[in-house]
Amino acid sequence: MPLVTQATLWTARIQLVPLGDDHLEGEVQLDADPEVMRYLGRPRQRAEVEQAHRRRIATASVVPGLGFWAGLVAGSFVGWWILQPPERADQGPVEGQAELGYRLLRRYWRQGLASEGARELIRHGFADLGLHRIFAETMAVNLPSRATMAAVGLDYVRTFHLDFDAPLPGSEHGEVEYAITRQEWLANRPAVVRHPVPGTHGI
Template sequence: MHQVILRTERLRLTPLTDAHLEYQLELDADAEVMRHLGGARHREQVEAALRGNLADADRAPGLGYWAGFVEGDFAGYWLLRPPGGHDEEPAPGEGELGFKILRRLWRQGLGSEGSRELLRHGFDDLGLTRICAMSAAANTASHATLTGLGLRHVREFLTDADELPPGSDLRTVEYAMTLEQWQEIHVPG
């Protein structure tokens, strides 16, 4: 199964392609958006990240990265990717959730809305058994979004220092939800 286009009440989530480079540049050039992700990126860094994300999306059927649009305008970036490093074998039945939203659209519920659809897609369409999400320990807004979606705190750990600028807070928090927890929250009928 290749990535599919997903829809919510306000969002159209389109599988990420090379054609979305300019949108990702806008998102990743904003130091506030990237504050907990290593800081603003330059074009060459974004191009390399896009190539890596597209290759990562090919590691597991149905998983990947999506560009989100509200009424045709770019809003942000969502992912449901294979957990672990890009060079690791994907864990069967697992996915890792994430999102970045343009700053002008913060606090409008789009992160939750798109992420809820990816949880639904992962559990209901793809048959995943566990979905996790990683967040910088200092990113309390993401923590609130993840717990609001029903994900539970699993652990705190230190991130590889090579990924972040010197002096960065290296603490990362993992949240997760199992298929059983999803089904308890989303009972049909």
């Protein structure tokens, strides 16, 4: 079978391109912002972000088609989205499943971009990659992210606890998992509107 490469995707406002070295400066901005990192860990120095960047790029080589996408609005980096294979045993099997995630620069919050990009990755995962299940995780106290998960069709599955070397405030309440199956998505999906690549005139 031919190798499935990571696709470039489009929404009404966002171009989602495979994460590359051109996006490193945006990642540095993201991970240095204490508000962005509030539910993720302490802000990172540049050297730490460079290491994380290399790990993010490498994700695309684990399962064909999955990986990190940089989101561009009018050519400007707004954040990244992911579909990545499960990393822990309690997340279930790798085959046919992926974890959804997103991280946006603070100036692009509350504009519906996180959910817009997430919906397209869910569509891509089920319609193009043939995934069976997509899930997402966050801290139980991260209400904005939980609201986004629910808004894009994921349902609450469980609350669980992980051991951290440096627990964040609120970690005593645990982590939550939300998920959607391909069957659920097919039953409830809205009409699909395709967004042609500029210059193709829809052909």
